[in-house]
Amino acid sequence: MDSTTPSSEFTLIDTHGFKKNKKVKRVLPDWLAKPTVVSVDLKHLEVPIDGIPELDPALVQKLKNKGCTHFFPVQNQLVPWIIKTQKHWDYRWLRDLCISAPTGSGKTLSYVLPIIQTLKTFSRHQLRALIVLPTKDLAAQVYKVFLYYIKNAFDLRVLLLESKNMTLEKEKERIVQYDSSIGWIDLVDIIVTTPGRLVDHLYYTEGFSLKNLRFLVLDEADSFTNILQNEWLHKVNDSLGSLHK
Numbered sequence: 546m547d548s549t550t551p552s553s554e555f556t557l558i559d560t561h562g563f564k565k566n567k568k569v570k571r572v573l574p575d576w577l578a579k580p581t582v583v584s585v586d587l588k589h590l591e592v593p594i595d596g597i598p599e600l601d602p603a604l605v606q607k608l609k610n611k612g613c614t615h616f617f618p619v620q621n622q623l624v625p626w627i628i629k630t631q632k633h634w635d636y637r638w639l640r641d642l643c644i645s646a647p648t649g650s651g652k653t654l655s656y657v658l659p660i661i662q663t664l665k666t667f668s669r670h671q672l673r674a675l676i677v678l679p680t681k682d683l684a685a686q687v688y689k690v691f692l693y694y695i696k697n698a699f700d701l702r703v704l705l706l707e708s709k710n711m712t713l714e715k716e717k718e719r720i721v722q723y724d725s726s727i728g729w730i731d732l733v734d735i736i737v738t739t740p741g742r743l744v745d746h747l748y749y750t751e752g753f754s755l756k757n758l759r760f761l762v763l764d765e766a767d768s769f770t771n772i773l774q775n776e777w778l779h780k781v782n783d784s785l786g787s788l789h790k
């Protein structure tokens with residue numbers, strides 16, 4: 546063959562691997578394919594504010610003080626469900642929840658109340674709930690809700706991680722403490738934060754650990770869909786105790 550003329554023939558070395566792959570049907574996970582649909586009608590509320598027996602009377606009183614007379618549907622479904630399943634929280638398949646409900650339908654209280662109810666009894670402070678929100682303002686709002694329901698009623702400590710008013714080093718002193726006989730001890734039970742500040746602590750705060758976490762709430766989770774900005778989720782996942790993943 547003339548070396549300047551390109552060959553128009555191909556030699557087939559192996560046909561293996563050229564088979565057409567069978568098309569796989571797209572399958573949604575069960576929880577997405579068969580969701581529990583909750584009413585969004587806030588005009589005809591069925592469960593009065595003292596109608597969830599699992600809730601501590603102090604929480605009910607605080608709801609009443611806020612002028613709440615009935616639970617919103619999403620709360621009515623979630624509050625008793627979360628409290629009950631937390632009694633068997635080692636059954637990991639029972640625990641994960643994905644909630645989609647319109648703005649103003651009461652999602653915040655649907656996790657704040659069962660978290661407080663579940664964590665209120667404990668032997669020592671341990672970081673057991675982590676709430677992550679996409680912005681500092683939203684984090685501050687949710688922090689205030691926790692504060693209101695905890696204040697003067699429960700011995701729970703909630704902390705807002707905020708880069709606005711505090712250095713990382715100062716904040717660290719409010720999260721963990723070193724005890725020469727025990728080692729690192731947690732100073733808080735609940736942390737409300739944004740992803741950035743959380744990752745800072747995961748990297749730089751010695752003794753900061755998620756291994757005792759029972760609740761991980763990603764509020765406004767749809768705003769966490771940008772994969773490039775979601776490295777923090779891997780970092781959080783790596784930091785969870787193996788039992789809690």
Ligand SMILES: Nc1ncnc2c1ncn2[C@@H]1O[C@H](COP(=O)(O)OP(=O)(O)OP(=O)(O)O)[C@@H](O)[C@H]1O
Pocket residue numbers: 612613614615616617620646647648649650651652653654
């Ligand atoms: N059962 C209730 N009765 C009366 N008001 C309530 C009740 N539950 C929540 N609210 C009030 O309704 C408002 C909206 O609630 P919330 O912020 O929890 O909604 P949301 O679903 O989280 O909204 P978003 O999607 O904007 O975060 C708040 O002011 C809250 O205090």
